[in-house]
Amino acid sequence: MLKHLLLAAGLVGMAAAPLRAQTTNSGTDKFAQLGTTLPTPNSYRTASGAPGSDYWQQRADYNIRVKLDDEKQAITGSEDITYTNLSPDVLTYLWVQLDQNILDKNSITTATKVNSLQEKMTFQALDFLMNSDFDGGFKIEKVSMKGGKALPYVVNHTMMRIDLPTPLRPKQAVTFSIAWHYNINDQLKINQRSGYEFFPDDKNYLYEIAQFYPRMAVYSDNQGWQHKQFLGTGEFTLPFGDYRVSITAPADHIVGATGTLQNPDQVLTATQRKRLAQADGANKPVLIVTQQEAEQAEKSRAKGTKTWTYAAKNVRDFAWASSRKFIWDAMGIKQSGVPVLCMSYYPKEGNPLWGKYSTEVVAHTIKTYSKFTIPYAYPVAISVHGPVGGMEYPMLCFNGGRPEKDGTYSADRKYGMISVIIHEVGHNFFPMIINSDERQWSWMDEGLNTFVQYLTEQEWERGYPSQRGEPKNIVDYMKTDKSLQTPIMTNSESVLQFGPNAYSKPATGLNILRETILGRQLFDHAFKTYAQRWAYKHPEPADFFRTMEDASGTDLDWFWRGWFYTTDRSDLSIEGMKWYSVDSKNPEIENARKREMLNAEPKTLSQQRNLQDIQKTLVDVKPDLKDFYNTYDPTATTDADKARYQQYVSKLTPTQQQRLKAGLNFYEMNLRNVGGLVMPVVVQMTYADGKQEVVNIPAEIWRKNNERVTKVFITEQPVVSFVLDPYLETADTDLSNNAYPQRPAPSRFELFERQQQPQPNPMQQQSAVQKQEQKSGSSVGGGTN
Template sequence: MKNLLKGLAIFGMVAGPLAVMAQDTKFAQLGQELPTPNTYRTASGAPGHQYWQQRADYNIKVELNDEKQSITGSETINYTNNSPDVLTYLWVQLDQNIYEPNSIANSTRTASLENRMSFTAVEYMTREAFDGGFKIKSVKDRGGKALKYTINNTMMRIDLPTPLKPKQSFAFSIDWNHNINNQKTLGGRSGYEYFEQDGNYLYEMAQWFPRMAVYDDVNGWQHKQFIGSGEFALPFGDYKVSITVPADHVVGATGELQNASQVLTSTQQKRWAEASKSTKPVVIVTQDEATKAEKAKAKDKKTWVYAAKDVRDFAWASSRKFIWDAMNVKVAGKNVMAMSYYPKEANPLWGQYSTESVAHTLRVYSKHTIDYPYPIAISVHGPVGGMEYPMISFNGYRPEADGTYSDRTKYGLISVIIHEVGHNFFPMIINSDERQWTWMDEGLNTFMQYLAEQEWERNYPSRRGEPQDIVEYMKSDKSTQVPIMTNSESVLQFGNNAYGKPATALNILRETVMGRELFDYAFKEYAKRWAFKHPMPADFFRTMEDASGVDLDWFWRGWFYTTDQTEISMEDVKWYTVDSKNPDIENAKKREELNKQPKTLSEQRNLQSISKTLVEQNPALNDFYNRYDPLATTDADRAKYKTYYNSLTPEQKKALDAGLNFYEVNFRNNGGLVMPLIVRMQFEDGSDQIVNIPAEIWRYNNEQVTKVFVTEKPVVSFTLDPFLQTADTDLSNNAFPRKLAPSRFELYKQNSQQQPNPMQQQRESTGQNTNTNSGQ
């Protein structure tokens, strides 16, 4: 019994009425919130035996006009109907139409005027309209006959000449062109950057061709308009893309290069062969070669041909400014080429960190999800701060002109590459519907980014993932929050809601609710089940429960369907000990307690002001009670105790002699989220113990519970959530006795000048070159 009771919390008692067990309980199962399982999507969260998805294969030819910053393209799409439905029309996405002056995105953009306005803000509001959007020249069937089509903002419906039956395919072609946006002034997920010093352009091309929309068993056609936040839902297919650019441009793209002998010099081909066997980055196009190309500006053209299998999209980048390096990464025994393309302005930072970051991402994500299946993974530096596509990503961050950089820039670069390359897994392979549910790709990927960052370096300064980093958002004004389960275009505080909160929720699931072993197995199972398929939120929720054996409906409900917060307080603690009945022991305790009692203020002053009491002056006034000690133990007391003790069973004697301490601790849920209780008990001898209590302690009463902790050693303090595991928004009520949490304020002198980064400061003080890499 002694070992079983040692330091354990053995009693949990409900405080408050049991009426809260009604339907508003936090532990109600997710019933109406989740769709009914069927033969396409099962109750376990796995694809059903009749699961299906459509397919779209592309053959595209595109030419870049480096003088006018535009492209002209022609594509053939072979669309396969794997659904059980007969289709009479197809929907195609025209995402470039977001740049049309009258697009929904432009028409609904809001702004406000202030008494003081910056020139930048005014220039943005009064800028010349950009002639953006797709110019559709023709839509034809395989035989060259024109097809009827209707453009509705960012969507185009193509009416089929005859219904497309199940298991049939339909091929059609689209000819089109569009101007390329200046990403620095118009923003967006693609565009060009102009380098004024050398008069060259760097292009990052995405959403650049008409793309098939998704038709699935949940939504039918996913043809929600692209307004700007909700990204993309796309079917898988094979691509062959021919990209014609100025002859001195270097092109990186989704897929594998098919005609290296025609577009690379023999020296560059040898470097490629070397890189394919190297575990460190090998430069294929050097900085010297890129600098010469910047000055020469060839007028003739080259066509780069790329092919990719089973991808949901295709993106590319092109510039004569590109340096190109690559290395080999082993993933489950398979060779994968990790590569980077970047201008000289990105060195020395990119040459040192970009490709290594790509390789690291592939290793860590493959360990936790599925083995990376593609042959290529690319990081490109240009105007886009961070965006993802199959096998290729666009990433920001570059050093200062003098080659120095801050730690924020360094870690910002590593983090954005991990994040964007990581998107190959979510949603490029585990292909969720970004137009509807941003969190399914951004949230899951941000969680994986956090794991990869922590494996990069001890104490890596991750921005998202740790519970305490989401606290400020969780306790912010409720009017500025929406549940995670909100359509992508309606999300408020996009970064916190779609990235930070779901990533934190998954970290809490892994570390505090499920434990790493159960979580990692279930998360990997989700990735395996839905690789190269179209999962929905219910598929994720159900798989995590199905593969772990943990009921998580309370967690999904609280974290994903509400804006509740974790704010649990430790209201009070009461200490009880067992009355041993032994008069020697109990009287000694009472005497000790009596001696510890402080003298009252009056008593203290009376000792000074009353030199002698009357009884002290006249001893004749003393009697029995002046000599009587009520805490003295008599032989009769001892005999009575002995009789009582001998009447007990051996088990009862053991319990009486144990000298246990009982602590009744009352907890209150002030924030709405039910969460596990992690309690630290600090003992009188300096040791401590952690007790983890599952969230189910709240199942009878969501608002208040009382727990009894039984210990052998006296406890001097209790702390709730000592390791900041639950994103508790108020730590001031997490300790008993209460502890003051210090804060600080800063005195500063306003200075509008940009401060030098630490590398520049070191250079100025020592005159030394602080660059860690001189470039490639």
């Protein structure tokens, strides 16, 4: 029905619109290239967004030994780190992360924590406000070279510099050792990314342990050492390497960890090993440790310890969990021909939710993420249930979501648990494999991961109630005052409204790119290309932006600039509309139209009253006053009119004659960019016969004028209404200006009768006390000896 989107030449009665100078809401051209904003391409990182021919990254291999003290809730450990310098630089010192020092009594996080007082405060709020007596920081016992020679080191809050005895030259490696211990925090009191949960009913502990060892910081081509302090929000940036970790725990504990178990014969029973073998390739999870067995273990207190040894290749981190309360199930799948053992560890308090869903969700996540990014190549993927709401590590993650004590749960609890498992397992891809800098850019792991989480949720169940990803869900955040927002491209520790900014907004932006701007085919290819290029490497924002443009063949600088570098909002408005048709020059058609318009023209109030009050005019009384014009019909068609029309038509080309006869409708729409964020213009037209058509106009319509544009639509049928963003795909923050003719946005209000419990006044309160005292006195005095 829509004949043309662009008006190429002037029409009869319409002049071509003059060009207007570029104007913007911010004073900056919203279509200006990001060339001067992004880092200059070089041989390490190319202009296409791919790693360059000289790209390099460092390597850190670990041999770690730790012991869990279940009586004192403490960890003692030692490690050997082999650090390989693959950079072109000579290093005279190394930087190591001491993330547990965020729980040091004198931590910079505590010192810089902002807070305020309320007239009424809970004891818990006061406890949080006051400095805790808990001392959870690393206690470094020794730093030495392999062989025992002590190394000088300096601790700077959550970072430690180790001075090397001789410079570490390119392609050289150094091995050194660190010994340490620290106290484990109670997650319910000091909420961090790892810790323990105590179960008073059976007096057992469940440990989820991470950031438990001093870890090498990243040294990269684009910024040297990444040694920003860990203040609590910006997470972890780590080099890849191989790990061998030996974990000594009480003999009746079950220990799960990153990597594959190296000594199953020493720590598992014959029955557990048999069940584990059955789980490989099973259609549903197989219980390795049943709930009955876990409940029996809760009652025991075995003497002695067991040491579980795990190994993992080419990972950036390591985490583990330990408890005698663990139920353990597993199910093996194959991803691109590679076997992956999906597993869950959870206490009985997690059932029935965890036994029914957790491992199935793990398997579904691995399959779906692999489809949209790269095939998962690690041997295991694990979900652990405990006190941590949600936290990710290679091959293993900690997840919340617990039913009520009677085993019931709400829909919100069910879907919340499924979503958090998808999200945390999905972090295996972002940033555990596609290894972005979380300390600097949280959105590169949280935002990209949340986007694929949304895709995975929708493939779990049709109509899945996803909280993030749909453009309509970000509108409330986008509408908040700009003073309460920061651009996505803000350092992790300085972001305001962290959840919407680092998770929801980038995920929504990617969804808009996929559905509205690029289309699924172009987007999916570009997104997969980014994952393939930067798997097991250290990408930066420019690498993502450039790859998405390079692989899609689309200039997206305007989108990155608006969505990632500003707090502009999407709000397009229809400011006006004009309806035109072509003068056919055919007197029969045009005169009939004039007659119809004259007949439809409403009579004024005076004319209506004159018809009643003036019975006869003078001309009615004296007909001889009438002349030619009293009977002349200006809408009548004469032979002379027809002859002139035929003469006019004979001089036109066949195409021009067809244009006169087509009877097309021309609509001139005036659009305004109220919110400042340039976006595609999605227009839904409803025709007179009820049929609808949607037109998606690329955002480049705003390139000559960022604030106001005029667009002409040409249709065969008359249009009865125009609506912008009919399917809520651009996160438009004000729908009241999206329709022509204007229509009120639907809303609802609730009626209720105010009911207040009457509060007793002081006199009533005193009277009640006196009555109670009199009653008590009468009771005592009336007794017998």
